[in-house]
Amino acid sequence: xxxxxxxxxxxxxxxxxxxxxxxxxxxxxxxxxxxxxxxxxxxxxxxxxxxxxxxxxxxxxxxxxxxxxxxxxxxxxxxxxxxxxxxxxxxxxxxxxxxxxxxxxxxxxxxxxxx
Amino acid sequence: xxxxxxxxxxxxxxxxxxxxxxxxxxxxxxxxxxxxxxxxxxxxxxxxxxxxxxxxxxxxxxxxxxxxxxxxxxxxxxxxxxxxxxxxxxxxxxxxxxxxxxxxxxxxxxxxxx
Numbered sequence: 001x002x003x004x005x006x007x008x009x010x011x012x013x014x015x016x017x018x019x020x021x022x023x024x025x026x027x028x029x030x031x032x033x034x035x036x037x038x039x040x041x042x043x044x045x046x047x048x049x050x051x052x053x054x055x056x057x058x059x060x061x062x063x064x065x066x067x068x069x070x071x072x073x074x075x076x077x078x079x080x081x082x083x084x085x086x087x088x089x090x091x092x093x094x095x096x097x098x099x100x101x102x103x104x105x106x107x108x109x110x111x112x113x114x115x
Numbered sequence: 116x117x118x119x120x121x122x123x124x125x126x127x128x129x130x131x132x133x134x135x136x137x138x139x140x141x142x143x144x145x146x147x148x149x150x151x152x153x154x155x156x157x158x159x160x161x162x163x164x165x166x167x168x169x170x171x172x173x174x175x176x177x178x179x180x181x182x183x184x185x186x187x188x189x190x191x192x193x194x195x196x197x198x199x200x201x202x203x204x205x206x207x208x209x210x211x212x213x214x215x216x217x218x219x220x221x222x223x224x225x226x227x228x229x
Contacts, residue, residue, distance in 0.1 A: 004158075040124060042205065042221040043159075090158055101147045101166045102209030102217055106158035 002027045006091050006107035013085075013114050021076045021110045023091035030096045032074040033104070036060060037088040046089075049074055050097045078112060085114050117142050119208050121220035129228045134178075134193040136223050138206030141187060148189045149207040150180055153222075159205060165189065176200065201227045 004025045013019050025032065031050050035043040045058030049068040063082025068074055078085045088111050092104040122137040140146060147166050151159040163174025170182040176199075180191045189206060206220040 006158075040221060042219040045216070088156075092159075097215040101164060102215065103149065103161060103164060104151075104159070104207075104217060106151075106160065108158045109156065111156070 004091055004093055004105055004107035006089075006110050008110060009108065011110060011112045013112065015114055016080045018080060019078050019085075019112060021078070021089055021091075021112070023074045023076065023107060024072055025074075025091075025093045025105075025107075026072060027093055027105060028071070029093035029105070030071070031094045032068070033092045033094075034058075034064070034066065034074070034076045035090040035092065037090055037109075043090065046076065048097070085112055087112060117146070117208055117210060117216075117218045119206050119218050119220035121204075121206050121223050123223055124221065125224050125226065127226040127228060128196045130198055131195050134191070134196045134200065134225065136191040136204050136206075136225065138180075138189045138191065138220060139187055140189065140206070140208045140218075142208060142210060144210060145184070147209040148180075148182060149209065149217075150174065150178070150189075150191050151205045151207060153203045153205065155202075162191070162204070196225075196227050198227050198229065201225055 007022045033048045034046040047066045049055040065077045090109050091107040118141045120139045149164045150162040152162045153159045163172045165172045165182045173179045178193045203222045203224045205222045209217045
């Protein structure tokens, strides 16, 4: 079955440590996204990538970094510079940013707790 | 700038009652409109979408929504709530002009009472 796989599902880290969240898709989608979800705030866009080896900052990119070396993979690193990293992180993909309706396909999410 | 407003962060209904979740948007051009549903500790999944054509859109699990351009609304309804409908619902707007971006509302958590 095609879909998006995020790992790990739950992650605990100490303050000051960098952590990397994995996102893999087998939908053959060009565009991939990372969102952060906090209670009562909806989804906020961290980074997005329209094509391999290219990515753009979203609305809340500070303290995060990404890479897009393969079409299928879009890992997110939460760095120690992120002041409040505890959140639920969602990876998504769409066929292409410039074509189609913009329908998003989501992974199951990764919950990061910083102790 | 686009925005999406969902009226009511929490809505509570009795099982079997009508579900109505409100969504209003601002957009300078006709947008594509979506409702997504999220169950606890899971990702979002598409409930239904409006792109073009018929303004009454039917989705999964008996939900439907009507695009009303004059009111800039896209309210979600279901005639009879079921316990399994308890979840968080997000309205979203996408425009493929001037920057391809999806804007989400803050979400409405639906509670269903037995």
